[in-house]
Amino acid sequence: MAQVSFAIQDIRGRLEMYDIRPSDSLLIIENERHLLAERLGDKLKQALSLQKMGQICYNTGLFAQSLNYHLQAEKLLERGPRNERANNLNDLGMLLLLNNQRDDAKRVYFQALSIYQRSGNLKGQGSTYGNLGHLYEKCSDYDSAFYFQGKAMETLEKINDLDGIALINENIGSIYEDKERYEDAFRYFSRALERFKVNGNTPMLIDAYNNIGDIHRKTGNYKVALNYTRQAEKLSKENKALSRLSSAYRDLGKTFSFLQHADSAFHYLELSRQLYIETYNEDSKNQAALLKVLYDIDRKDARIAQLAKERRTAIIIYATLGIIACLLVLLFIIVIKNQRQKIRNERRLRDQEAVLSVANQRLMEVELQNKKLREEQLQTEIESKAKEITSHTLQAIEKNKLLEEMKLALTEIIRNDSRSYKKELRQLLNKINQSFHKEASWGDFRRVFEEINQDFFLHLQQINPDLSAADLRLVSLIKLNMNTPDMAALLGISTDSLRVSRYRLRKKLGIEPGKSLTAFLQAI
Missing domain, CATH: 1.25.40.10 (Tetratricopeptide repeat domain)
Structure with missing residues (x-):
């Protein structure tokens, strides 16, 4: 039976590229490279160092540790360069196969094959086909094993990889x-x-x-x-x-x-046993030394991780304090800015209010002046109307006095004269009497009076809507503070008749005894 598979030989071939023998010191060197790459943030170099550390552990027989390093490398290479990831997947598949995880090994091998196919790496494809053939051989599926070894041979022949072809012949x-x-x-x-x-x-x-x-x-x-x-x-x-x-x-x-040849058989079998024990002891020593290095590395990594965690915590604390300080400064700036803006706004508002106040004051002054002008104009109109009504009143008084004198003269003539024109004089006297009751001059008087005393007659009508035209004339003359003889002359009645008319007016207006009719009408 073949002693070394294609996958195992591939790893050993890569290990031979090292300048020193794979050992605890080599593992320490690779770990230092890994830490340096980690500090620099170079994920590719981290993954390659982890992969080499896994190969060193595999060569020493520490398969579990080797599997762990290759799994860590796979996490870093998931989005890394294709061929580097495929190489690591091939190593990982071999370790899974050694651990009897054949389904997982098959899945990983096919992942590697897919990557090599996409990148056009024929050597990688041939290597992976050989690994798959070895896997199916372990599963006793010889037809599949022959198929994949044949695919490996066909692929490697395309690039004339003689060493790879030799390994496939071995498989x-x-x-x-x-x-x-x-x-x-x-x-x-x-x-x-x-x-x-x-x-x-x-x-x-x-x-x-x-x-x-x-x-x-x-x-x-x-x-x-x-x-x-x-x-x-x-x-x-x-x-x-x-x-x-x-x-x-x-x-x-x-x-x-x-x-x-029993003696020779016993001799060589004993040599084999002794050498196996010696080799086993040497391998055990190497494994123990390597395990100690791994323990130290893990402890160191744990300490580094703890320090990194403490550093991250400190950075978070300092960053939080810095952010809080910045927020406080920003808040202070915002408060100051808002305060200044508020002061500017208040100042602007005061200025606007001052301008508005001045404008309102000027407007009030203008309105007051306009009001004063209107009042003066109104006063002028009132005075004009008062003069007009006074003129009308005086004219009426003069007219009535003249008519009264003519009436008295004619009456005297009629009483003493017996001539025949007595009839004509009586007719003239009747016409004069009738002129006392004409309404034309009173119409003009009422119009002017209402312009001066607006709503006066309306209020009187509200007090008593049954007031007659004669009552309204008497009320108007009383409102003008006219004396009794003048009122009697204007109304064409005697002073006694005037007193009777005043008495009747008091009753119509509901004025209580003792109260002044003139004061009542002046208050309306």
Whole structure:
């Protein structure tokens, strides 16, 4: 059976690029690189360092720790460069396969294959096809295993990757060996052997000699098997490949056992056991040293994480205090600004109020002046109307006095004269008497009086709507403070008749005894 799969050999090949042997010191160096990349915020370099740390742990047999580092690298590479992520997924799939998580390993391998296909990386595709073939071989699905190893061979031949093709031949030979088709297995192992001799890949060359030796032993060619196994033994000793030397001793012991050489079989099996124990102890020491380094790294990382957390907390506190201080300053500025704006607004409002007050004052002065002018104009009109009504009144008085004198003269003539024109004089006297009762001059008088004393007659009508025209004339003359003889002359009645008319007017207006009729009318 093949000793090393394509995936395992791929990791070992990458580890050989290091200048020093994978060890605890190499892990420390990679961890320092990882911390530096983390401080610089370079996620790609962080992921690559984690991937290398995982490979170092794998080579020492610390598979759980290796899986953890590769998973951390995957988180950082999810949106990183395609090929770097696909490389890490291939390593991750191999570790999941070692952990018997075959479904997860298959999913991861197909993810890597998809990335390589999108980027056109044929070497990566060939490597992933080989890994899938190895996975299906472990699942005893040999048809699928052959299919994917064939796809790997086809892909690597396109780029003439001879070393990769040699590894695929090794893997196909392993499948044929599992199916006990030893001739086919021998043919593919031999192709791999010839290539490993050319490229100087000593570890794989040793495995190829061992694999061909196994085929000859399983087909009964024990002496030929011894020759190939001896070659593996020689190369293992020269290169101090203790684990491969132990395998060679074990195969020699089995071969001598089949040849019935019990002493030689026991000798080589004992050498294999002793070397296995020695190798196991050495590996245990290396693992212990590496575990101690991992413990120190974890403790250091925990301390760094704690310090980072404390630093972040401090930064948050300082940032919060800074923000609060800025907010307070901003609030202070806003308050001051608002206060100043308020003062400016109040000042502007006071100025506006002052301007408005001045404008109102000027407007009031203008209104007052206009009112004064209107009052003066009204007073002038009143005086004019008063003069007019006074003139009318005086004219009426003069007219009535003249008529009264003519009446008296004519009356005297009629009484003493017996001539025949007595009739004509009596007719003239009647006309004079009738002139006392004409309403034309009273109409003009009432119009002027109402202009001076607005709503006066309306108020009287509200007190007593049954007032006669004679009552209204008497009221008007009393309102004008006219004396009794003048009122009697204007009304064409005697003073006694005037007293009777005043008495009747008091009753109509409902004026109580003792109260002045003149004062009552002046108050309306």
